[in-house]
Amino acid sequence: MANKEDLDFTYTTIDNIFRLSIGETGDYSGAKYDGDFSMSLEEAQEAKHKFIADSLHIKKGSKVLDMACGWGPFINYITKERGASAIGLTLSEGQAKACNKNGMDVRVKDCRTVKPEDFGVFDAITCIGGLEHFCSVEEWKAGKQEQVYSDFFKTLDALLPKGGRFYMQTMTFGKNMIDFEDIDVTAEKGSAAHVLALMIKEFPGSWLPYGPEMVIRNAEPRFKLISQSSGRLDYIETIGQWRKKFRKFSLKKYWLYASLLPRYFTDKEFRHQIEVFKVSPNRVCFEKEIMEHYRLVFEKV
Template structure:
């Protein structure tokens, strides 16, 4: 699994840049447009939050665990608009500090190893984008990917009562995924081989599920699937809107961009990581159906 060091660039180095672009509780996961791509990004993100809260039956007094919570936009929604209580978990110290400053109950903790002894049990749990980081390339190569996911669903089961629900969003590989040996950072710029290599640089220590069916199968025998939908097209539009916001001028933000210049000039790996500001590997992978994106709702059955 990706550790705190692996995720440092993606979620801590760009913390201030992200908040200056997206707002203090901006959402760094795919929005929900439902085909209406004229909708403003913020409205589509709120539509996603409402969909999740409705799917999990979150209401006043519900106790919710927000795994891989990012800058806590979902925690903010359910506490302010549903009257729920929430604990958010992240592996990024930058995210946690920002969330705490903004009054969100967020701590740095690895959600894979949570037990009822830590915070008790919950009425509902979310993990929006977290599963993408749970299995490393090395674990996949060693044939341990399904074991990683099964162990995680056992953790979830221990934290929920029978009938309790769990929501997740995750990227998966799709029908045009390449063989691992064909992924090459030196391949032609913009090619499938190149953008997949950039993905691995942006999210070190992470390997995606090969399909939603892999995840669903690993959820048994503890959970049944309530609903499943693809958010691939929604994610393409979300990324388009993110890129506009990242590029919009803000004096403080552009000073932060300049502060990264020395590292850019001296660190080859960092240059690969920040290449995402020039070419969006996620967007290309979604467009070419190298990757897909799914929303899954589960209910604990035993």
């Protein structure tokens, strides 16, 4: 799994830049347009939050655990709009500090290790984008990927009552995924081999599941699938809207960009890692169907 250092690079490094671009409780996961790309990014993110809350039957008094909570957008929505109580978990110090500053109960903790004695049990649990970081390349190579997901659903099983629901939103590898041996950061720019190499550098310690089927079969027999939908096209639009916001001028934000220049010139690995600001490997992977994106709703049996 991506460790705290890995996720601190990905999320804490861009914490201030992100909040200056997207907002204090901005959402760094795919929005839900459902084909209506006239919606603003904020409207599409709220539509996603409503869909999740409705799917999990979240109402006033519901106790919710938001795993890999990011900057707390879903916690913000369900506490203000539904009257729920929520605890968020993240491995990013930057995210946790930002969430706590904004009045949310967010802890720095590995969500795969949560036990009932930590926070009790919950009426509903979400993991919006977290699964993408649960299995490392090394664990996949060692044949441990299925076990990683199976163990995670055991954790969820202990935290939910019978009939309790869990929402997962995750990228997966798609129908045009290439062999691992062909992935190469020196390959032709924009090729599958090149963008996948950038993905690995952008999200160190992380390897995706091979389709939703891999997730669903490891949820069984503890959980049954309630609904499944693709968010690939929605994510392409989301990334386009993010890039506009990241590039919008702000003196403070561009000063933060400038502060990265010394490391950019002295650290070759860092140059690969921040190439995401020039080309979005995620978006290219979605466009080429190297990657897919799914919304999955489960219920404990």
